[in-house]
Amino acid sequence: MSLSLDDVKRVSNLARIEISEDEVRTALAQLSDIFGLIQEMQAVNTSVIKPMSHAQDVMQRLRADVVTEIDQRESFQSIAPKVESGLYLVPKVIE
C-alpha cells in the first residue's frame, strides 16, 4: 500500500498534530518505510500462529468492584488553568 501526501495530512488532522509542508514530506517518507517493513513481515507464513492482541502473552488482572478513591478535587484543580463552581473551564465547544 502506498501512502500519499493527502493521507498524511488527513491523519495529522485527525490526530490534531499540526505539521508543516516540509514535515509532511519527511513523515511521508518515514511512514512509507514503516509500511514497507510491515509488508515484508506480512510475507511470513503465519497460518498456524494464533493472533495476539498484546505483545505479552499474559491475561488481564481484574480488581474487585470497590471504591478506593477519595475526593481530591482541590488538589487536582490547583493545577487547572481555569475552574469555576467545581468545573474545569475550557474554550467553548459546540458541535
Added chain:
Amino acid sequence: MQWEIVVGLEVHTQLSTQSKIFSGASTAFGAAPNTEACAVDLALPGVLPVLNRGAVERAIKLGLAVGGKINSPSIFARKNYFYPDLPKGYQISQYELPVVEGGSIKIQSGEVERVVRLTRAHLEEDAGKSLHEDFHGMTGIDLNRAGTPLLEIVSEPDMRSSAEAVAYAKTLHSLVRWIGICDGNMQEGSFRCDANVSVRPKGSDKLGTRCEIKNLNSFRFLEKAIDYEARRQIEVLEDGGTIQQQTRLYDSDKDETRAMRSKEDAQDYRYFPDPDLLPLEIGEDWIAQVRRGLPELPQQMRARLERDYGLSTYDAAALTGDREIVEYYEAVVEKLPSDPKLCANWVMGDISGYLNEEGKFFDSCPLFPAQLAQLLTRIKDGTISGKIAKEVFKQMWVKASAQPVAWKHSDPGPDINLADQIIESQGLKQISDSGELEKLVGEVIAANAKSVEEFKAGREKAFNALVGQVMKAAKGKANPAQVNEILKKKLTE
C-alpha cells in the same frame, strides 16, 4: 408506493457497579462536580486502567440471559476522538472480540411476535459532561461520569416499526433490571438509546441508507423520533431525492430530527487494541458461576405462570414486567393457591393502582402479601363481597401506610390479621343468615310494587333493580348470589 421501516437499536446501559470500570472512583449519581473524578478518570500522566471485575460479570450476565456467545479472550480498544469531556483523547471501548457476541431477544408488539437478533454487547467507559451554560463564553466540564461502566447492546436491523422498537427497548430495559446489571433509570441516563432508521420499498430485501438518531432517553421520544425520521426519509425518496447517511438529533420540543454530522466529515475513530490493557480471559468456571447466580428469566417465568397458574398471556406478561411485581404476586399466591387469577387481578389492579398513585414501586409496598391474601381469602369464603373488599382494602392501605415497614421479601409482616380486624370492627361481614335476608327481600318487594309488576310482565331489568334495592338495604353486606336466589324464589311463589 408502500414503504417498510427498518430499525436497529444501540442501547447504552450504565452498569450498576459501585466503582468505575477502570478506576476505584465512585459511580454514585448526583455528587458535586468532579468530586468523583480521580487521577485515572482525569487521564493524568502515568496512570493505568485496571479493569473492574463487577463490570465484566454484568456483561457476562447479559450475554447468558440473551443466549449470546461469551468471547475469551475479549479485547479492549481505543476509540480516538477529541472532545474536552474525554480527557485521554480516546475512549476505552471494544472493537474486535467484544465480551458478548450474538444472542436474541423475543418481543411482543400488539399481535406481532418477533425475535430480534443481537449483534454484540461490548464494555466501554462513559465520557464526562459538558455544560454549555453561562461560564463567560467558556464550557464547564464535569468528569464525575467519566469512566462509568457502560454495556453497549447492539441489535440487528430486525424491527419494522417504531412500536416494535419501543417493545424491544422496553423488553431489554426490563431484562437488564431483572438480572440486576443496570438500574434502568432513564432520567439519570442509565439507559440511553440510539436508533438506526432506514426505509425501503415493501417487499425489498435490500437495506436502505440509514440515519442514526442519537441519545433518545425515553420510550416516547424513541417512538416519535423514529416516526418522524421515517416520514422524512419517505418524503425525500418520493420527491426523487436520496438519503444521506448521517447522525441526527431528535428535538422533542419541535418533534423533529436534524442533522448533527454527515458522512463527509464522518469521524474516523482509528480503533486499535489498547496497549494498557491485556486481553481479558473469561474462563468456563467463571461463566458457570455467573450462570448459577442468574434468576429465572422473564420469558421462562411467563411460561411457568401460564402453565402452573392458568394465567392468560396478558396477565403473565404484565406480572413479569418487573421482578418485584412477580415476587410479590407469588408470595400472595403461596397463601391463596386456590385462586391465582384473583390474586393476579388484585396485584395488577388495586395494589399497582395505589402504588402508582403514590409514585411507589412494589419493593416499597406498605401492604404485605400475606395481608392481601387474607383479604382475598375472605372474598373466597364468602365473609365479604368483592365490593366491600375494595372498601376494606382502602382502609388496610391507610393503616399499613402508617407503619414504617415496607414489604421487602420478609413476609409475613406485621398485622397479618389486618383484614379480619377491619371487617370485624366495622361489622362488614356479609349477612349469611338466610332468615335475615328473606326479611330484607320481603320488605323490598313490598315497597317496590311497580318493579315487581314489571318483572312479572317479563322485564329482566326490573329484577336487577330489585337486587340493587336489596343490596342497598343490606348496606352492601349481602351476598349477591344469595340475594338473586331468594328474590327469584319469592317472586315466582
